Amino acid sequence: MMYCFQPNLLDNNRTGPLVSELWGLRGKCDMGIAGYISDRSNIPIKWIEKSPKNNGATGAEKLASERGVLLLRNRTSKFIDQFTHPLGRCAKFYKLTTYNNCNFWCEYCYLYLTFRTNPVSTHFVNYDKMFKEIIEFDRTNIPDALRVLNLGELCDPLAVENVTGFAERLIPFVAKHARHTRLLFLTKSDDVDSLLDLPHGGRSIMSFSLNTDRIHRNLEHRTASPEARLVAAQKLQKAGYQVRFRIDPIILYQGWEDDYIDLVRTIFKYAIPERITLGEYRPSTGLANHIRQRFPDSVLLKINESLTSDGVKLRYPERKRAHAFRTIIEEIRRQDPSVSVSLCKEDAAIWREAGLDLTGLRCNCLG
Numbered sequence: 264m265m266y267c268f269q270p271n272l273l274d275n276n277r278t279g280p281l282v283s284e285l286w287g288l289r290g291k292c293d294m295g296i297a298g299y300i301s302d303r304s305n306i307p308i309k310w311i312e313k314s315p316k317n318n319g320a321t322g323a324e325k326l327a328s329e330r331g332v333l334l335l336r337n338r339t340s341k342f343i344d345q346f347t348h349p350l351g352r353c354a355k356f357y358k359l360t361t362y363n364n365c366n367f368w369c370e371y372c373y374l375y376l377t378f379r380t381n382p383v384s385t386h387f388v389n390y391d392k393m394f395k396e397i398i399e400f401d402r403t404n405i406p407d408a409l410r411v412l413n414l415g416e417l418c419d420p421l422a423v424e425n426v427t428g429f430a431e432r433l434i435p436f437v438a439k440h441a442r443h444t445r446l447l448f449l450t451k452s453d454d455v456d457s458l459l460d461l462p463h464g465g466r467s468i469m470s471f472s473l474n475t476d477r478i479h480r481n482l483e484h485r486t487a488s489p490e491a492r493l494v495a496a497q498k499l500q501k502a503g504y505q506v507r508f509r510i511d512p513i514i515l516y517q518g519w520e521d522d523y524i525d526l527v528r529t530i531f532k533y534a535i536p537e538r539i540t541l542g543e544y545r546p547s548t549g550l551a552n553h554i555r556q557r558f559p560d561s562v563l564l565k566i567n568e569s570l571t572s573d574g575v576k577l578r579y580p581e582r583k584r585a586h587a588f589r590t591i592i593e594e595i596r597r598q599d600p601s602v603s604v605s606l607c608k609e610d611a612a613i614w615r616e617a618g619l620d621l622t623g624l625r626c627n628c629l630g
């Protein structure tokens with residue numbers, strides 16, 4: 264049976280600042296950058312001795328203690344490494360890890376599971392090490408499609424831009440010092456005004472993760488509304504950035520067809536996408552417990568019951584997801600037949616069933 268969102272669930276976005284506390288890891292934190300962030304945000308740094316672990320709280324209290332805080336510390340592992348999908352359903356793109364975790368409160372966020380032992384949102388402040396790695400990356404001999412550093416795999420890279428001002432430094436740096444490299448920001452934020460006048464040199468791709476209003480209001484707490492994201496996309500496109508969209512996670516509920524068709528029509532009112540990538544809701548089997556600890560009444564726990572098991576993931580049956588992809592792709596084609604469309608983490612059979620050709624390596628995370 265398909266889930267039906269209740270009207271009284273439609274307005275549960277939480278309000279207030281995303282970050283109310285800044286913490287710093289004593290002795291393991293670039294003081295210059297940490298001081299800059301504290302001055303810029305006007306939030307004093309509380310110094311701690313160890314990275315905080317799971318605190319045992321539940322519900323909104325847990326979310327506030329994990330995602331109402333931004334921990335500043337140096338990164339000891341590499342900033343740049345290659346993503347490898349365990350089932351080979353994804354290209355081996357490169358990621359640039361500048362944040363771990365996120366300050367938004369999406370109910371389906373897989374980072375609750377990924378960072379279950381280090382749940383506090385973290386920003387890595389030893390930018391010097393990161394800049395060196397970017398320059399080394401820029402000098403490597405790799406195919407053009409992979410010369411993109413994806414900033415959205417383990418965070419939303421613009422969620423707290425007003426606090427850190429990080430993208431304001433990174434975007435011009437790459438334009439000036441790493442001319443063979445591109446950055447890929449994937450976001451649900453609309454906080455882009457500080458990026459519009461930067462000398463970006465066409466080296467940054469701005470990709471907005473979008474969903475229907477119903478999914479936003481029920482599940483994507485504290486994020487910008489889909490329309491606000493589209494307004495931000497329009498501003499960035501006018502400022503010369505490449506703009507992409509990702510419709511993900513596609514969730515099938517009563518009325519989904521009309522809502523997703525409306526979403527596609529709205530996209531084209533605001534921007535000319537370079538590419539649109541689609542992904543269906545595909546939670547890891549271990550995620551449900553982490554959702555329950557934070558959102559005990561989440562509708563996702565019900566929706567998960569209608570999914571089938573596929574290795575470590577729960578997914579909609581193939582026939583259903585191919586139908587959903589086809590429905591959305593047909594509307595994209597009606598709006599603009601020339602837009603590049605791709606699927607996220609689907610095998611060749613689903614691409615074919617969705618009516619997509621498989622020539623050329625393309626998806627949101629590739630150049």
Ligand code: SF4
Pocket residue numbers: 364365366367368369371372373374417418419451486
């Ligand atoms: S914006 Fe992305 S990373 Fe942030 S909470 Fe939502 S799903 Fe997670």
